[in-house]
Amino acid sequence: MANDEAQGVEGDLLVILRHGPHGSSWLREGLDAALVAAAFGRRVTLLFMGEGVTALMPAQQSGPLGQKGTSPTLEMLEMYDIDTLLVEAEALARFGLRAEGLMLSARAVEAKELSVLAATHSLVLTF
Amino acid sequence: MRYAILLMGAPYSSQAAHSALRFARAVAERGHRLEGVFFYHDGVHNAARLAAPPQDEPHLVDGWTALAADHGVPLQVCIAAALRRGLLDEREAARHGKQGHSVESPFELTGLGQLVDLGLRCDRLVTFGP
Numbered sequence: 329m330a331n332d333e334a335q336g337v338e339g340d341l342l343v344i345l346r347h348g349p350h351g352s353s354w355l356r357e358g359l360d361a362a363l364v365a366a367a368f369g370r371r372v373t374l375l376f377m378g379e380g381v382t383a384l385m386p387a388q389q390s391g392p393l394g395q396k397g398t399s400p401t402l403e404m405l406e407m408y409d410i411d412t413l414l415v416e417a418e419a420l421a422r423f424g425l426r427a428e429g430l431m432l433s434a435r436a437v438e439a440k441e442l443s444v445l446a447a448t449h450s451l452v453l454t455f
Numbered sequence: 456m457r458y459a460i461l462l463m464g465a466p467y468s469s470q471a472a473h474s475a476l477r478f479a480r481a482v483a484e485r486g487h488r489l490e491g492v493f494f495y496h497d498g499v500h501n502a503a504r505l506a507a508p509p510q511d512e513p514h515l516v517d518g519w520t521a522l523a524a525d526h527g528v529p530l531q532v533c534i535a536a537a538l539r540r541g542l543l544d545e546r547e548a549a550r551h552g553k554q555g556h557s558v559e560s561p562f563e564l565t566g567l568g569q570l571v572d573l574g575l576r577c578d579r580l581v582t583f584g585p
Binding site: 340341353354357360361364365367368370450451453454455 | 461463495496535536566567568570571572574575580582584
């Protein structure tokens, strides 16, 4: 059952990322918060929601504006022991993406699991 | 109850900073403990000491400073988010060879670890953003 799966995801910090890689610094600064928490030994779960799922598109480049890309940061997550990556199933469908095609392994979660996730983490930060 | 505030909205650009300041005062005046205000993302602009709003608008920098003075609330500003937006205290200005500085006490530049610590230590972390 979907709810039981979400129940199994626990941690100190749930970081919800709702913005794409370019256009604003939300994603980058959200990832920074996750990395710092992990560096301090906190158990961190990442949830990519809405437009945030595009952060996981493969073959990203920084582009002509010279903004720092986020994919090198995402590739470092494993080194920081951030291995619970979740993506909002509805957003994946909306953007025509499939969990298997993303640059990192992430589990799709249904909307009804979100409240469970919020309850199983001590702190939730939304970016 | 122990509260903390995370402010991610720039002053005057959105309602976030005004609401956060009013909420902060309400928390303290109700007798709760406000353990700190953390400024991140565009919220770091609230720490700009040179802000000079028109006299018929609330002065947010003065408001935060008064909150710190009246209730001893630490005002912590993310150093990485601040530096890239041109918000430097005297020490950072010297370190980067800049003339003048834009952040001073009671605001203090600090690391993101403080935000995580604050959030986990308090009963409630309330976020204000655009």
